[in-house]
Amino acid sequence: VQLVESGGGLVQPGGSLRLSCVASGFPFSSYTMRWCRQAPGKERELVAAISSGGSTYYADSVKGRFTIPRDNAKNTVYLQMDSLKFEDTAVYSCNVFVNGVDYWGKGTLVTVSS
Numbered sequence: 001v002q003l004v005e006s007g008g009g010l011v012q013p014g015g016s017l018r019l020s021c022v023a024s025g026f027p028f029s030s031y032t033m034r035w036c037r038q039a040p041g042k043e044r045e046l047v048a049a050i051s052s053g054g055s056t057y058y059a060d061s062v063k064g065r066f067t068i069p070r071d072n073a074k075n076t077v078y079l080q081m082d083s084l085k086f087e088d089t090a091v092y093s094c095n096v097f098v099n100g101v102d103y104w105g106k107g108t109l110v111t112v113s114s
Contacts, residue, residue, distance in 0.1 A: 001025040001103040003094045008108030011084055019079040019108060021094030029072040031098060035079045037090035037110075047092070048079060061087075084112045 007019040019035070032051045038044040048068040049057040056068055065084075070077045077094065093107040 001096065001098055001101075003096065003103060003105035005092065005094050005105045005108040008092065008110045010111045010113060012114055013085060013112055015084050015112075016080070016082045017084065017110060019081070019092055019110070021077045021079075021105060023075045023077070023094070023096065026096070026098045028075040031096050033068075033070060033077040034095040035068060035077070035092060036095055037088075037092045038107075039087070039090040042090075044093075050077065081110070084110075086112050088112050 002024045003021055005019060005021045007017060009017060011017050030052050032049055034049040035047045036044050037047050045059065047059050047062055048066055050068045050070050058066060065082050067080045068077065089110060089112045091107040091109050094105040096103050
């Protein structure tokens with residue numbers, strides 16, 4: 001299993017970014033995919049998830065601002081982040097639980113700063 005994130009960067013408050021996570025090594029369309037984040041000095045938190053059937057979950061802190069679409073043809077899950085806030089600054093990582101094992105990508109850094 002391999003997960004490779006991209007799309008992070010520096011953005012001003014109120015701006016937008018789209019993160020991508022390209023997956024390989026497992027039947028992507030059959031699994032729930034998650035985006036998590038870890039801010040400096042804080043514990044990792046689940047931001048959003050999308051099931052194989054397309055059901056979604058969002059943390060209260062991002063509800064209405066973030067969306068998590070997936071493209072099964074491209075083995076890719078996205079995190080569309082709009083109306084970004086200072087507190088969204090974190091390393092964002094993609095996650096999948098396959099055959100009893102949690103897999104993580106290396107993450108991509110998002111910095112919200114003016």
